[in-house]
Amino acid sequence: MAYCRQEGKDRIIFVTKEDHETPSNAELVADDPNDPYEEHGLILPSGDINWNCPCLGGMASGPCGEQFKSAFSCFHYSTADVKGSDCVDQFRAMQECMQKYPDLYPQDEEEEEEEGKTAERVEETAPTDTMTTKEEDGSS
Numbered sequence: 001m002a003y004c005r006q007e008g009k010d011r012i013i014f015v016t017k018e019d020h021e022t023p024s025n026a027e028l029v030a031d032d033p034n035d036p037y038e039e040h041g042l043i044l045p046s047g048d049i050n051w052n053c054p055c056l057g058g059m060a061s062g063p064c065g066e067q068f069k070s071a072f073s074c075f076h077y078s079t080a081d082v083k084g085s086d087c088v089d090q091f092r093a094m095q096e097c098m099q100k101y102p103d104l105y106p107q108d109e110e111e112e113e114e115e116g117k118t119a120e121r122v123e124e125t126a127p128t129d130t131m132t133t134k135e136e137d138g139s140s
Helices: 017-020 065-077 085-099 109-139
Strands: 003-007 010-013
Touching: 010 109
Parallel strands: none
Antiparallel strands: 003 010
16 A cells, blocks of 8 residues: 655655556656746856856855855856956955855865975975076086
8 A cells, every 4th residue: 555745845655566566647747947946057047147056065155155156157157268267356356255264165185285296396496496506607
């Protein structure tokens, strides 16, 4: 015997083996394209940005949400030859805001490691440049 219950927006149906022996007579309902609660992707059918998309990971609503929206909107609507190249100021403002909240917006460990390696390379090459300069001075 089948059993059905409603939990919020979800309908849970339990069925028996006997219920599965006969073909289903369920009718599928077509999606309503005008349903405001229907999930959409990042870009809505109108071409606007869906700020509620879970793919944004809450970035649009955090303490730097306005800066994120400004930078992302600029990039999305950019018509520059190199898309987004006209949005440097907005992305810089977003980055500066994020740096104020390191607990909420931690840098990737890979980026930190790369920055460390770059600093090490600069330190390693600096003495070599100095020696070359001294040798050139001595040979003149």
